[in-house]
């Protein structure tokens with residue numbers, strides 16, 4: 131038994147399932163071409179929102195990291211400035 135699924139990008143996937151009555155085709159199927167969820171209704175494919183929280187979390191982590199990098203760079207710049215001042219004081 132073959133079932134057709136369509137994703138939001140219009141890709142058709144036709145995985146085959148056992149014709150056994152105990153086995154029911156799942157409501158959703160991951161599109162092997164783009165990874166979006168695919169549904170049984172070609173005119174109404176499921177919205178690709180399932181990966182959204184993970185992406186948002188990753189973006190949040192990246193944001194935090196760049197903030198920390200910025201603080202580290204500032205600290206380094208200040209240290210260099212202090213060292214230079216100390217050096218000038220010692221020279222005079």
Ligand SMILES: [Zn+2]
Nearest residue numbers: 137141161164
């Ligand atoms: Zn697709």
